[in-house]
Amino acid sequence: MRITRLGSALGARVDGLDVTAGLDAGTVEGLYQALVDHAVLVIPAPGLTPDQHMALGRAFGEIEVHAFFPNLGSGYEQVSVLDSAQGNTASMWHTDESFLPHPPMGTLTHAEVLPEVGGDTLFASTSAAYDALSPNMKAYLEGLVAVHDLSRTTELRFRFGGATPQQYADAIAADRRSLHPVVRTHPETGAKGLFVNPTYTRHIAGLPPDESDAVLQFLCRHSVKEPFTYRHRWADGDLLVWDNRATMHMVLNDFEGHRLMHRVSVVGHAGG
Ligand SMILES: O=C(O)CCC(=O)C(=O)O
Known part of the structure; x- marks a missing residue:
């Protein structure tokens, strides 16, 4: 090999x-x-x-x-x-x-x-993205938890006419969501990585909505900068x-x- x-x-x-x-x-x-x-x-x-x-x-x-x-x-x-x-x-x-x-x-x-x-297919390293954050941002993110929700994809399709109201209602009723730390530690390497994505991450728990939106937008954009990708x-x-x-x-x-x-x-x- x-x-x-x-x-x-x-x-x-x-x-x-x-x-x-x-x-x-x-x-x-x-x-x-x-x-x-x-x-x-x-x-x-x-x-x-x-x-x-x-x-x-x-x-x-x-x-x-x-x-x-x-x-x-x-x-x-x-x-x-x-x-x-x-x-x-x-x-x-x-x-x-x-x-x-x-x-x-x-x-x-x-x-x-x-x-x-x-x-x-583009890939981005979540640990490279985390490492490149400022010490202030790393400190701010410590302990934050985000909601990841399958229905977000249906919601986006619904907003652009790709899903019916019933499909959207069913996706919400199915309630497929979980809370995850915004910064996760890889179990094998011990490296910290950013764990939010624009497909499923809905909001950061406990933050005012506009602050959560702004932080998520920043993190999702930051995560996929060219130096972190293949x-x-x-x-x-x-x-x-x-x-x-x-x-x-x-x-x-x-x-x-x-x-x-x-x-x-x-x-x-x-x-x-
Ligand atoms: O089709 C690909 O290249 C990637 C597929 C994909 O995004 C997935 O399996 O989640």
């Missing part, structure tokens, strides 16, 4: 590994360490089948059924499908399912169909693994044609 860095803040390419063949315990350990070190891994995996994809996810832990993406169905519920033809392109910055009490620790996404050009241009068969405890990501919705991804997420635990 050869690891080559791809970005200054995060991202590395892994070569010399046939993930379709199954991995022994030592290799899984090495891969996990590489994930902790680089936060995003790019692994060539042409022809990866859903069974192999799930097996690889299980090497990192229990795999989940995604809260809202469609999946491959019977026996393959843990393989969710992001199909641009169904209107599913995750084009706003987010950390996966941050509205859950324990968001996934990581996600493995495999390119099934790629557009001829475009549709890159931009991935997909090649056929690429498998990306990201540490969801250390990153945010979004897809650039700049493409024409079909983009179809299969994704498997690994369940997260208390403390990350």
Whole structure:
């Protein structure tokens, strides 16, 4: 297994590994360490089948059924499908399912169909963003807690005519939200990272609404400044693994044609 860095803040390419063949315990350990070190891994995996994809996810832990993406169905519920033809392109910055009490620790996404050009995925390091804050801002954020709410996405679509009033009402009734510290400590590295995102974070608890809005707007903009990011241009068969405890990501919705991804997420635990 050869690891080559791809970005200054995060991202590395892994070569010399046939993930379709199954991995022994030592290799899984090495891969996990590489994930902790680089936060995003790019692994060539042409022809990866859903069974192999799930097996690889299980090497990192229990795999989940995604809260809202469609999946491959019977026996393959843990393989969710992001199909641009169904209107599913995750084009706003987010950390996966941050509205859950324990968001996934990581996600493995495999390119099934790629557009001829475009549709890159951007990643941002939450610890690089935290480290670059002023000491005054770090002190201000200490102890703050934010509400992450799945219905925020439906609300945004509703406001722009992409969801019906009933869908919006159902999303609110489903009440999928959790409180998380604004600054989270990574359980493996001990690094502090900013944990807010414009997709799910609704407000910071206990602050006046205008102050909460202003702080969140600042943090969300700050988090994705270029020095903290890696931009991935997909090649056929690429498998990306990201540490969801250390990153945010979004897809650039700049493409024409079909983009179809299969994704498997690994369940997260208390403390990350
Ligand atoms: O399609 C991608 O490149 C990223 C997908 C994504 O945002 C997600 O799985 O949450």
